Amino acid sequence: MSVETINSESLRQAMVDQLATDHADKGWTLRPEVEAAMRTVPRELFTPGLPVQEAYENRAVITKRRGEENISSVSAPFLIAEMLGQAADALGGLKGRHVLEIGSGGYNASLLRELVGVAGSVTTVDIDPDVTGRAIACLTTAGYDDVKVVCADAEHPVEPGRRYDLIIVTAGAWDIPPAWREQLTDIGVLVVPLRTFGMTRSWALRRAGVGLVSVSERQCGFVPVQGDGAYDVQYVDVADGVHLRLDEGQQIPSQRLDGLLATPRQEAWAGVSLPPPTVLADLDLWLATRIAAAGQEFVVLTAQDVAISSGVVAPSWRFGTPAVLHDDGTFVYRSELRWTGDAFDLGAYAHGPDASAAAAAAGRMVEQMRTWVNAGCPAPALHVVPAQTPDGDLPAGTAVDKRHSRVVLAFTLKEGSPDGAR
Numbered sequence: 001m002s003v004e005t006i007n008s009e010s011l012r013q014a015m016v017d018q019l020a021t022d023h024a025d026k027g028w029t030l031r032p033e034v035e036a037a038m039r040t041v042p043r044e045l046f047t048p049g050l051p052v053q054e055a056y057e058n059r060a061v062i063t064k065r066r067g068e069e070n071i072s073s074v075s076a077p078f079l080i081a082e083m084l085g086q087a088a089d090a091l092g093g094l095k096g097r098h099v100l101e102i103g104s105g106g107y108n109a110s111l112l113r114e115l116v117g118v119a120g121s122v123t124t125v126d127i128d129p130d131v132t133g134r135a136i137a138c139l140t141t142a143g144y145d146d147v148k149v150v151c152a153d154a155e156h157p158v159e160p161g162r163r164y165d166l167i168i169v170t171a172g173a174w175d176i177p178p179a180w181r182e183q184l185t186d187i188g189v190l191v192v193p194l195r196t197f198g199m200t201r202s203w204a205l206r207r208a209g210v211g212l213v214s215v216s217e218r219q220c221g222f223v224p225v226q227g228d229g230a231y232d233v234q235y236v237d238v239a240d241g242v243h244l245r246l247d248e249g250q251q252i253p254s255q256r257l258d259g260l261l262a263t264p265r266q267e268a269w270a271g272v273s274l275p276p277p278t279v280l281a282d283l284d285l286w287l288a289t290r291i292a293a294a295g296q297e298f299v300v301l302t303a304q305d306v307a308i309s310s311g312v313v314a315p316s317w318r319f320g321t322p323a324v325l326h327d328d329g330t331f332v333y334r335s336e337l338r339w340t341g342d343a344f345d346l347g348a349y350a351h352g353p354d355a356s357a358a359a360a361a362a363g364r365m366v367e368q369m370r371t372w373v374n375a376g377c378p379a380p381a382l383h384v385v386p387a388q389t390p391d392g393d394l395p396a397g398t399a400v401d402k403r404h405s406r407v408v409l410a411f412t413l414k415e416g417s418p419d420g421a422r
């Protein structure tokens with residue numbers, strides 16, 4: 001056994017040990033079969049050219065760029081573990097299942113091959129021939145040449161006539177094309193990183209009538225879907241190193257963005273005391289639905305480290321913080337946390353031409369946060385129905401219209417009543 005092999009083996013075991021610890025810290029369990037697969041598949045065989053230590057860092061390895069944009073990667077181990085866990089939980093295990101992976105690289109497909117066993121099958125599809133070529137070479141080297149690799153736009157049926165128990169999408173989608181639901185078996189599960197309100201979550205969805213309904217969700221980020229399902233995300237500058245991320249079709253006149261952060265900051269605090277495992281990604285979707293239901297302009301704030309260290313902004317998460325642009329020029333966003341010992345409080349920071357209006361807007365945002373905390377910090381459910389579904393047939397919740405579908409986000413409050421926002 002060479003030094004390199006021993007090194008790779010020990011790095012892999014250490015990476016999976018850390019994944020198990022991280023799952024436990026979040027209150028989840030790393031499923032034993034997912035853990036076993038990740039302890040088996042040598043990730044460095046899917047990152048050729050990279051030093052073996054870097055192959056076992058818990059992050060994505062970018063494999064292709066177009067200009068400034070990352071368009072292909074070997075996904076981060078923590079995200080792969082979480083999504084495989086979502087899939088296995090939803091299907092009660094993956095042994096013997098037939099799987100379609102959308103977005104290739106080879107690593108995740110090999111893990112799936114381990115998980116489905118000899119009775120199952122794995123097809124992986126990528127729109128980019130460079131990626132499929134690379135995936136075939138890596139899969140062959142790693143001994144997983146029974147994974148079927150297809151080069152096609154997965155917006156459309158991949159192997160016409162075939163249905164899968166699991167479709168796992170490993171690129172960030174904005175919509176769910178009809179082919180994804182139609183290719184599922186009756187008990188089939190779709191795991192997909194889907195963007196709603198400019199924020200991406202990996203949703204595990206089951207068939208429900210003519211649509212789909214979620215069984216779990218995780219916060220995530222992915223390179224975007226390309227091809228016929230591609231969508232438009234714009235970043236607009238609001239200060240040095242501070243941007244607003246606008247969703248497909250969202251337009252904001254530039255004069256509304258002038259001097260947005262120039263006035264003194266007003267702040268408000270919810271006055272709550274929460275323990276660290278609280279999933280604040282759920283709060284962010286809750287705020288988005290409340291803001292949309294109130295007819296206000298919801299935007300997502302992103303910031304570079306330098307803008308935070310220089311005090312220009314202090315958002316809850318620099319990669320995507322919920323924010324509102326009010327008609328009177330007030331701008332309010334969810335702030336950094338305020339810690340007391342082992343617990344934290346939730347806050348909102350606001351700027352605007354009228355200081356008292358800004359303070360009131362921050363107060364309204366923390367009121368929404370208090371409502372979420374008092375309701376037991378509920379997680380959202382997602383319903384996906386065809387685009388032609390009339391309003392009257394939508395489930396209760398906040399609806400977002402896409403090209404092929406209408407998606408409805410709903411929170412069940414503590415007393416058991418789903419929120420009735422439309």
Ligand SMILES: C[S@@+](CC[C@H](N)C(=O)[O-])C[C@H]1O[C@@H](n2cnc3c(N)ncnc32)[C@H](O)[C@@H]1O
Pocket residue numbers: 071072073074075101102103104105106107108109125126127128131152153154155170171222223224225226227228229
């Ligand atoms: C994050 S990478 C996939 C990672 C991979 N599953 C792994 O094992 O690490 C996402 C891939 O999705 C592909 N992709 C994007 N849009 C697609 C589409 N419409 N159909 C098929 N593949 C697509 C990209 O070319 C890219 O290679």
